[in-house]
Amino acid sequence: MTEHVVPDHFHSAEQAFESSKLGLWLFLVTEILLFGGLFVIYIIYRAMYPDMFHEASRHLNRTLGFINTLVLICSSFTMAMAVNKTQNDRSNRANQYLLLTLMFAATFMVIKYFEYTHKFHEGLLPGAHFSFAEITHPKADLFFSLYFMMTGLHGIHVLVGIGLILWVLVRSNRGDFGSRYSTPVELTGIYWHLVDLIWIYLFPLLYLIG
Amino acid sequence: MASKQHNADHRKTYFVVWMMLLVFTVITVWVSYHNYGVFNIVVAMGVATVKATLVCLFFMHLKYDNRLNQVVFVASFVFLAIFVGLTASDELFRPVEAVAKVEAVRPPAGNQAALMEKLRNSTPSLIAKGKEIYLSQCMACHGAEGKGNGPAGAALNPTPRDFTSGLWKQGGTPAQVFKTVSDGMAGTPMPPFESLSVADRWALVHFIRSLSPNTPADTPETLKLIGLGEGVSAVSSQALPEIPVDFAIDRMVKEK
Structure with a gap:
């Protein structure tokens, strides 16, 4: 077990933690606005081609999207529990919850993989690669450009999250965290909840309201 | 920092929030299978916002965080609301742009284009005609069998085309042959046959091509030669291009 040392430029562990957390919140603000740009593109194209969005969104797999939403919500819960257990000095339980979170995250990516390969197979692709005969609207490729851009960017965030959780799990397993110091676990948790939060909007926008 | 009791309360909260999120997800999916018109969007976005708020307040601990972090994070949603809200208020409530159906944008003679479209497909009766x-x-120069050996062609330079050779100087697609028959071939004795009717010229094209072993099909490029194909043709009124008024006027000015 390595004891965490508070850097010299902070008065206290409390201040160090609060500074880190403020930094993370600021980062999340930029994330919200990053996805905000995509939401604005979504609104503009949807206003231009409402019928096309209606038709194209029917070709997304609603069941898989639904399952993935449940999976991410569960992963958010297990993540919150992992943070809680870490603060209570119950590292073993925390590790179990972190492992569960990882498994949920991996499940999400596996389901996403099957969704993507199915789309590739059908020719439901962005831009000039679009080759799907059942949708006749000439601009249908726009919907799939947006679909892949939005879910792809979100998927990258999930992958980053998986990396972070793995890192936190390794350190937690080493005994780095406890009630005295749990900053990485908490911040990874907050980031992970944001990934969930973004999906909460992506799911209805792309899969449900056609 | 936090008491045991406090943390136990948190766990209970997490569990309740988790259950609520699952229930809300089921609700929003269930609603999506029913058609309530515009309310589908309202419900879907409303439920998503409730879920997002729950995640923020309890999972992300924003409810218990210090005021600075709360202001920072909520501010991002204020800006997002401006960004999304103003865009939506513009895009969703625009008057439907007037769509012009301007006759002049069509090829000069709409009926002729339709006729061309019909005649450019070979039929046995057209070939016979x-x-x-x-x-x-044509026989005088090109010969009775189309071998380019007609009595009047012997003295010509270059010699008339032997249609059975499969060679074409200006291309062998229907549109290209039609253009050659109509306009003749500059620099050769081949004259234009504009005096023949469009239907007669097409009949000729199909007969001549029936002699050749090399009869390529038309492409959008070759169709443009005869004023058909992409961007030019509007055979039926259904296929009329829908373009805004100012653009149509622009096109008309250019055409005149």
Whole structure:
């Protein structure tokens, strides 16, 4: 077990933690606005081609999207529990919850993989690669450009999250965290909840309201 | 920092929030299978916002965080609301742009384009008709069998085309042959046959091509030669291009 040392430029562990957390919140603000740009593109194209969005969104797999939403919500819960257990000095339980979170995250990516390969197979692709005969609207490729851009960017965030959780799990397993110091676990948790939060909007926008 | 009791309360909260999120997800999916018109969007976005708020307040601990972090994070949603809200208020409530159906944008003679479209497909009767015209108009130079060896062609330079060779100087697609028959071939004795009707010229094209072993099909490029194909053709009123008024006027000015 390595004891965490508070850097010299902070008065206290409390201040160090609060500074880190403020930094993370600021980062999340930029994330919200990053996805905000995509939401604005979504609104503009949807206003231009409402019928096309209606038709194209029917070709997304609603069941898989639904399952993935449940999976991410569960992963958010297990993540919150992992943070809680870490603060209570119950590292073993925390590790179990972190492992569960990882498994949920991996499940999400596996389901996403099957969704993507199915789309590739059908020719439901962005831009000039679009080759799907059942949708006749000439601009249908726009919907799939947006679909892949939005879910792809979100998927990258999930992958980053998986990396972070793995890192936190390794350190937690080493005994780095406890009630005295749990900053990485908490911040990874907050980031992970944001990934969930973004999906909460992506799911209805792309899969449900056609 | 936090008491045991406090943390136990948190766990209970997490569990309740988790259950609520699952229930809300089921609700929003269930609603999506029913058609309530505009309320589908309202419900879907409303439920998503409730879920997002729950995640923020309890999972992300924003409810218990210090005021600075709360202000920072909520501010991002204020800006997002401005960004999304103003865009939506513009895009969703625009008057439907007037769509012009301007006759002048169509090819000069709409009926002629339709006729061309119909005649450019070879039929046995067209070929038979073409043979008659060929024997009266073309045989003298191109020969009775189309070998380019007609009595009047012997003295010509270059010699008339042997249609059975499969070679074409200006291309062998229907549109290209039609253009050659109509306009003739500059620099050769091949004259234009504009005096023949469009239907007669097409009949000729199909007969001539029936002699050749090399009969490529038309592409959008070759169709443009005869004023058909992408961007030019509007055979039926259904296929009329829908373009805004100012753009149509622009096009008309350019055409005149």
